[in-house]
Amino acid sequence: MSKKVKGRQERLQGRVTNIEKTDEKKKDEQGNLWKKCIITVELIGFSKRTPKKILPMKVKGKQIKLLRWCCFDWHYKISTRKTLEPNETKAILLEKPTITTYW
Secondary structure, X not given: OOOEEOOEEOXXXXXXXXXXXXXXXXXXXXXXXXXXEEEEEEEEEEOOOOOOOOOOOOOOOOEEEEEEEEXXXXXXXXXXXXXXXXXXXXXXXXXXXXXXXXX
């Protein structure tokens, strides 16, 4: 279960292994074109803000998919670290897929 650690909630972290662009697009107020992407992340541990937390063996190395809106070149980089949101971390640890987090 997700607990607050020193005022912050724990967050899982992984390495981006693949990014698939979907056909769904939208423009923001500045005219930037955003594309909905499915980002595949291999879980590697918890973020640096929770250094004493150990990733359970049942999820270590697990490939998960995240739905995200991407626009800029750094959104499409492979092998970068990706920190998940607290609600996504909770869903993974409870093994309950959500609309934006699944496997």
